[in-house]
Structures are given as C-alpha cells and as structure tokens.
Amino acid sequence: MTIQTKADGAGEEFLAFRLGREEYGIDILKVQEIRGYESVTQIANAPAYLKGVINLRGIIVPIIDLRIKFRQEKISYDQYTVVIIVDLNQRTTGIVVDGVSDVLTLSQSQIKPTPQLSGGMETDYIRGLGSVENRMLILADIEKLMGVEELAAIDAAARAA
Template identity: 50%
Template sequence: LRVQEIRSYEEPTRIANAPSFIKGVVNLRGVIVPVVDLRIKLGCDKVEYNGFTVVIVLNVHGRVVGAVVDSVSDVLELAGELIKPAPEMNTNVDTSFITGIASVGERMLILMDIEALMSSSDMGLMGAGQRLQ
C-alpha cells in the first residue's frame, strides 16, 4: 500500500558521509528522493546493478523514499492463513520489521513492515516526529 511506483535504477547523486546503504538522492519530478539499497541494508552478500535492478518508490509517513531491489517479478495478494509468524532469532540483528513468512508454491517469502524498516533510527530518513513509536 506504500508503493507509489516502480522505476528503473539510475545512479543517484551521492551524499557525503552517508552510510553505504544510502546510495544518494534523485530528482523525481521536482521532489528530491533519498535512495536506499535494501540489499546492502539487509546484509545481502551479492549486490549487482543490472537491467533488472529497480527502485521501488515508497510513500512512508508522507515522505517519498526510493528502495533499490534486485528486481520485481510479481505483485501478490496473500490470504491471511498463508502468513506464518516470523521465527524468533537470538541475534544482534534487528528483525522487528519482519512481520511474517509465507510459502507460495516453491517460493518462501519474507514479509516486511516497510514503514518500520524505513523509520528505524539507523536509516536517518525520517524526522523525530515521523518515527514510529
């Protein structure tokens, strides 16, 4: 429900001293949009920019943010009974934004609360009044 559009990846303008997962900013029809590479943010081993790489433009708490992903293959509607709770993990990694896991055919999908992820303090994208409490 937060997705505004899906765009092909274009190299953003870098921001000095930004964390590595914040790739920079792009001008989207007059709006300056920060671009976050979710693959880097989520610790993926392989981050490749190719013809399939896209930016999902999101509206989170009234702020427009771009999220770089490998590709978009499907848009699915999941019945509630397909969604299972995320497993508890004793790690130092924040997994509070993972809302559940679903199996669709042979694929396992990890469902995320994109507002919680983009509003986390380490992202630095939302103002203090816009963060989730």
C-alpha cells in the same frame, strides 16, 4: 501479531521482490511506482546504504540500497535492478532491489507468524512469512525496516540536496 486484511476477506496484496536469493514482500499500498535504476546524486558523509538522491518530478527522493543495508555480498547493478518508490512514514523514498516479480494476494491462512530467532537478530521489521505454492516470502514492514536513525539520515539527505 495480527495481520490486517481487507474487510471483504479477499486477503492482502504484497509486491514481491528479490534481494539476493531471498524473496520479500511489502504492502502494495506503500508502493507508488517501480523504476529502473538510474544514477543518483551522492550526498557527502551519508551512510553507505543511502546511495544518494534523485529528482522525481520535482520531489527530492532519497535512494536506499536494501542490499547494502542487509550486508549482502557482491552487489552489482544490472538491467534487472530496480528502484521501488515507496511512502515511508509520509516521505517518498526509493529502495533498490535486485528485481520485482509480481503482486500477490495472500489470505490470512497463507501468512505465518515470524519464527523466534536467537542470537540477537533484529526481526522487528518482519511481519510474517507468506507461503504461496512452493514460494516463501519474507513479509517486511517497510517502515519498521528503517529505524529512527536511518529515517533521520534520509531526512538530512533530502534537506542537503
């Protein structure tokens, strides 16, 4: 697996966020903005992780709760819950996370390959593991995280709204 880094060798920037007790990172270039969680318009017969849609300055944006997608227990919405607006395969999409911590620049030496896990766990969306001081981030490819069926559900929700 090859990690693309900037030509100047300065490293790659990731937005760090929390889901439960785990910390994840996504490519900062995919992030459009970070917003507080607000109520959504629900779409009938949508998958559970697709909370609904919001109108963001005239654009209908599907909102996906990654905590539900990752089957986390006890999901609650509080003042720290945020929506990260991302560009997902040229579609503006919001992802609900427990909180955003910071933007980190990781050098190639700080990014370790994804360990081989057995038991049929899906890990294709994991680009690697980022190591910064005493922190370990799961570096996610946000586009691979959403499979073809999920992208179709997102598109259908946006059209239905």
